[in-house]
Amino acid sequence: MTRSSVLRDAATYLALGAGALLTLAPFLLSLMTAVKSPLQFASQPTLQPPNPVTGENFVELFGSRFGFVTPIVVTAQVVAVILVGQLVFSVFAAYAFARLRFPGRDALFWVYLATLMVPQAVTIIPLYSMMADLGLRNTFWGLVLPQLFGSPYAIFLLREYFRGIPGDLLDAAKLDGAGTLRILRHVVVPVSRPILATLTVITVVTHWNNFLWPLVITTGPQWQVITVATAGLQSQYNGNWTIVMAATTVAILPLLVLFLVFQRHVIRSITITGFR
Amino acid sequence: MGGRPRETRIAYLLLAPSLFGVAVFLVLPILVVIGLGMQRWDLIGPRTFVGFDNVVAVAEDGRFARSLLVTAVFVAVVIPAQTVLGLGAALLLNRGLRGSTFFRVLYVLPWICAPLVIGVVWRWILAPTDGALNALLGRRVEWLADPALALPSVAAVSVWTQVGYVALFFVAGLRAIPPSVHEAAVLDGAGPWQTFRRITLPLLRPTLFFVLVTGVISAFQTFDSVYALTPKGGPQGVTDVVAGRIYFEAFESRAVGQAAVMAVVLFVLLVVVTVAQQRWFSRRTTYDLST
Numbered sequence A: 001m002t003r004s005s006v007l008r009d010a011a012t013y014l015a016l017g018a019g020a021l022l023t024l025a026p027f028l029l030s031l032m033t034a035v036k037s038p039l040q041f042a043s044q045p046t047l048q049p050p051n052p053v054t055g056e057n058f059v060e061l062f063g064s065r066f067g068f069v070t071p072i073v074v075t076a077q078v079v080a081v082i083l084v085g086q087l088v089f090s091v092f093a094a095y096a097f098a099r100l101r102f103p104g105r106d107a108l109f110w111v112y113l114a115t116l117m118v119p120q121a122v123t124i125i126p127l128y129s130m131m132a133d134l135g136l137r138n139t140f141w142g143l144v145l146p147q148l149f150g151s152p153y154a155i156f157l158l159r160e161y162f163r164g165i166p167g168d169l170l171d172a173a174k175l176d177g178a179g180t181l182r183i184l185r186h187v188v189v190p191v192s193r194p195i196l197a198t199l200t201v202i203t204v205v206t207h208w209n210n211f212l213w214p215l216v217i218t219t220g221p222q223w224q225v226i227t228v229a230t231a232g233l234q235s236q237y238n239g240n241w242t243i244v245m246a247a248t249t250v251a252i253l254p255l256l257v258l259f260l261v262f263q264r265h266v267i268r269s270i271t272i273t274g275f276r
Numbered sequence B: 001m002g003g004r005p006r007e008t009r010i011a012y013l014l015l016a017p018s019l020f021g022v023a024v025f026l027v028l029p030i031l032v033v034i035g036l037g038m039q040r041w042d043l044i045g046p047r048t049f050v051g052f053d054n055v056v057a058v059a060e061d062g063r064f065a066r067s068l069l070v071t072a073v074f075v076a077v078v079i080p081a082q083t084v085l086g087l088g089a090a091l092l093l094n095r096g097l098r099g100s101t102f103f104r105v106l107y108v109l110p111w112i113c114a115p116l117v118i119g120v121v122w123r124w125i126l127a128p129t130d131g132a133l134n135a136l137l138g139r140r141v142e143w144l145a146d147p148a149l150a151l152p153s154v155a156a157v158s159v160w161t162q163v164g165y166v167a168l169f170f171v172a173g174l175r176a177i178p179p180s181v182h183e184a185a186v187l188d189g190a191g192p193w194q195t196f197r198r199i200t201l202p203l204l205r206p207t208l209f210f211v212l213v214t215g216v217i218s219a220f221q222t223f224d225s226v227y228a229l230t231p232k233g234g235p236q237g238v239t240d241v242v243a244g245r246i247y248f249e250a251f252e253s254r255a256v257g258q259a260a261v262m263a264v265v266l267f268v269l270l271v272v273v274t275v276a277q278q279r280w281f282s283r284r285t286t287y288d289l290s291t
Helices: A001-036 A038-043 A056-062 A067-099 A105-117 A120-133 A138-146 A152-165 A167-175 A181-191 A193-209 A212-217 A226-236 A241-273 B004-034 B053-058 B063-093 B100-112 B117-123 B132-137 B150-175 B181-188 B191-204 B207-222 B224-229 B244-252 B258-283
Strands: none
Touching: A001 A120, A001 A241, A001 B063, A001 B100, A001 B117, A001 B150, A038 B063, A056 A241, A067 A105, A067 A152, A067 A181, A067 A226, A067 B004, A067 B181, A105 B004, A105 B100, A105 B258, A120 A138, A120 A212, A120 B004, A120 B244, A120 B258, A138 A181, A138 A212, A138 B004, A138 B100, A152 A193, A152 B004, A167 A181, A167 B100, A181 A193, A181 B117, A193 A241, A193 B053, A193 B117, A212 A226, A212 B244, A226 B117, A226 B224, A241 B150, B004 B258, B053 B258, B063 B207, B063 B244, B100 B150, B117 B132, B117 B150, B117 B224, B150 B207, B181 B191, B191 B207, B191 B258, B207 B258, B224 B244, B244 B258
16 A cells, blocks of 8 residues: 555545534534533533433423423324325335236326426425315324325335336236235235335335424324424424423434434435435 | 236226325325415415416515525525535545445435424524534624524535435446546546546536436425524525425415415426426436446
């Protein structure tokens, strides 16, 4: 190794390390504040490490005053229902597009792809008015219905994968007299585990983080999701940063864990198609 | 394309749920939003037909024009910054050093988090008296309340969130370039800058296209983080981005008809921008290395 290449590597590591510090610092600083007592935060310099480390902000957050248990339960329910709906219906549609021959297939698939371009900022108002007409404002179904029937993005991703399944595998099942639903359950789904894992992570992340639709379609604490609750907490208790940072920690942590466990799947799929 | 009747029936049964979803929740809203644009509605009472009154009102609304300008500036700052930084990070990550994968995963973390939550975290970091940044600098800067600083601050948070995500695409794009291309350039006596400018960059054009198009579309719709950082459009409305303007018009001023017109304008604008970018890129040569 020459001297100049050693210097070059050192400079690269230095730059990568600086980037890592810039990326991590906001997370670490907010976590640090979340485990600090409000008294210490108010009386000592902002960057002073917590002494002692305390969980009182989290106890307080989940207590009756801030009631953060409900938003977590609501968000988990919303994510779970949307996830099941999207996976099942997207697998159905993707299989039809990938492996069946029927009139109108290519035209329909083109329509699905075109809807990827419809921005959320545009559909939010008409969707709100439609939900109002159905009497679904501030209900659980109002929250999940627009997302429940599969997503064009998921269908697109699954279709690519299903096209790669060897035809022999499907033909063998058909010869055994298996119906379409059995083929899906016993052949297609088992061989598609990696892509389904990727889609699961993507769907959970997208809907755990969703803000605008829950913000407009719900009012009050009954169906408040975690992002809306965090925004509400911040505007109501502006300045009580220890409790607010406890809330952001709670909102972020489950996703970070999920992402780190499945990061290989997610990063690969992002670079294939670019999700959302 | 033919297809047997039985297969056709099964296919449409399988497609029925998603077809319903696409038709009702993605296509129908585009028609409904146009209809709402010609009505007056306050979210609660009955809707009344008013024809083009809303269009006239929106055209005369200085705040809407301002929000378009704010969004244009926001996009013009965020897109070049995140593209250049993302490309820079990708070049560093692509040197084949140990630990590159670790850094790549780490840089994506902000992008995994809810933009709303990221906005709340940065609102504390940028807070004037007890925020982390001012504590670090040892001085009091009104990052979010000063009309001159609010938009750059909001843009910086957006860039911070997206650099790692953008870098992912450039890493993938760089990997698709065969090493032999660079070796040939070096043999021909090209320096590092020349190689980058004349070889790497042109070969990255498809990646660049994808990153710019998707980046511009999403930056045009930025709402969550701006909403959390600077409520109600910020000081003197300097961070009143168009997605926020539509939200406030509909759900705070309760002028749904006018908000619907704004939404239609945004939609048309996004289509125009996308088509324009497509044209601009297709006029330039792309190089196919697959053969």
